[in-house]
Amino acid sequence: MLLERIHDEDLSQTSYLIACQASGDALVVDPRRDIQEYLDLAARHGLRITAVTETHLHADFLSGTRELAAATGARAYVPGTGGEDWQYGFEAERLHEGDTITLGNITVTARHTPGHTPEHLSYLVTDGTFADEPGYILTGDFVFSGDVGRPDLLDEAVGMQDTRFAGARQLFASLRDVFLALPDHVQVLPGHGAGSACGKAIGALPSTTVGYERRFAWWGTHLAAGDEQGFVDELLDGQPDAHAYFARMKRLNQQGPDLLGERGAPREVSIDELARGLEDGSLALIDTRSVDEVHGGTVPGALNLPALGKAATHIAWAVDPDTDDAELVVLARDTEQAREYGDHFVRVGVDALIGYTPTLEGLPSAVPSIISPDELHQQIRRSEAVPLDVRTRGEHAAGTVPGAGQLSAGKVLFHQDQLPSPETGRLVTFCQSGVRNSVAASALRRAGHEVTELDGSYTAWSRxxxxxxxxxxTADDAR
Known part of the structure; x- marks a missing residue:
């Protein structure tokens, strides 16, 4: 048996390729939408991708199940569990509790593990060449290293009411009846790692075991004692902010993401074409330079994405394809780098990248409004500034600028009605180091808001x- 882990550091999302090397058949679980890595991996091992499936309706990325099945001719499988409201809207074979996918000597068995979402499936993997019982479980967003999937995303991101409580109780039952019924040696392969917003305390280890989680995970004592209410209370306390784009991912994943097919290479866009497009609004520029460089001057209305490694996360904060039909041009050194940005963008359903520019010379420039901590302090005292913390609720609660409101960077563009009124004072935004803030501030400026950034953000304020x-x-000691 071959089992490969494909991890996306940007969204902290993990896919898996499972294959029987004797038959050459491979299954991909929870693929992302830029599928070339899976095709290359299968080709490198001389495999055929004959099946594709997913654990649940994802909220944090756009699924590549349809895309990979269309490209390879593989059979697509999706959960058929969870009730009428959680059925997929595209053609695929539905899996229910106990259904199997066979790959030569390997058997993959679906287990219904609701809680994170009602339809959630986990997959037990049995390598028939060596054993007649499962040795692995792919848990998706059910169990992580040191944590379990949050059950509140349907409330937080989709706008449902109080589903978190039923979800938390379902998680308790899934842990008790499915997960802890497995032998301790079974290896756990989760769908996310540290940094994902799908849990509040996800560990960085790429895998764990049933026995390790039984003994050391925070929830183990609650399960051992049969303490459902204690589990529910601790699980729901302190969950991180859910990004606003999650609702769009849920909707598109359920109806079926658009097929990308063969994607053309981004073309170099001339300065004249880019200037005209920026003027009439048909184009939007992605400035990929560092925060400090952008603060020295950037194109008015440009979006700042200062880290290629977080380009999917940040573009999902800064662009809403439901309301914005501008095509995107990225500042990149060449076609290959621009293609990398495009790969990240399509993971969150931003498909509008058409090209790149290697320079900003010849375009208008403006210096973003910046304020020092000392200046902000003085303006707060005179009621001239309204600070806004774009970090998470937890970071805000741990310490913030006096009088600051809180609206996370992943929500500001989508909840502009929650921004302070301009009449109340100068809007000053900050995060921890300045990166998230630069993304959020540039998105708000493009949306027409006047925004000032705290230079150095909360780190500088604390210093x-x-x-x-x-x-x-020192002055007191001198006296």
Whole structure:
């Protein structure tokens, strides 16, 4: 048996390729939408991708199940569980509790593990060459290293009401009846790692075991004691902000993402064409330089995505394809780098990248509004500035600028009605280091808001306040 882990650091999302090397048949579980990596992996091992499936209706990325099945001729499988409201809207074979997919000597068995979502399936893998019982379980967003999937996303991201409580109780039952019924040696292969918003305490280890989680995971004591309410209370406490784009992912994954097919290479866009497109709104520029470079001057209305490694995450905060039909041009050194940005973008359903420019010379330039911690302090005292913390709720609760509101960077573009009124003062945004803030601020500026960024963000503010306290203490000692 061959089992390969394909991990996307951007969204902290994991796919798996399972194959019987004797028959040459391979199954891909939870593929993302840019599928070339799976095709290359199968070709490298001399395999045929004959089946594609997924664990549930994903909220954080756009599924590549349809895309990969169309490209390879593989049979597509999707969960058929969870009730009428959770059925997929495209053609695929439905899997239910106990259904199997066979790959030569390998048997993959679906187990219904609701909680994170009602339709969620996990997959037990039995390598018939060596054993007659499962040795692995692909848990999707059911069990992670050190954590379990959050059951509140349907409330937080999709707008449903109080489904979190039923979901949490379903998770408790799934852990008790399915997961903990497995032998301790079974290896657990989760769908996300540290950094994903699909859990609140996901560990960085790429895999774990049933026995390790039984003994050391935070939820183990609740399950051992049969303490369902204690489990529910601890699970729901302190979950991170859900990004606004999650609702769009849920909707598109259920109806079936558009097929991309053969994607053409991004073309170089001339400065004249780009200038005309920016002027009439048909084009939008993605400035990929660092925050410091952008603060030295950028094209008015450009979106700042300062890290290729987080391009999917950040573009999902900065562009809403449901309301924005501009085509995208990315600042990149060449076609290959532009293609990398495009790969990240399509993972979250932003398919509008048409080309790149290697330079900004010849385009208009403006310097974004920046304010120092000392200046912000003075303006807050005079009620001239309204600080807005675009970090998560947890970060905000741990310490923030005095009087700051909170609206995470993944929500600001989609909840502009929650922004402070311009009449209340100058809007000053900040995150921890400035990266998330630069993305959020550029998105708000493109949407027509006047935004000032706190130079150095909360890290600089904390350093400045510490210096003020030190000076005050020194002055007291001198007296």
């Amino acid at each position: 400045w306040t510490a210096q003020q306290h030190e000076r005050a203490a």
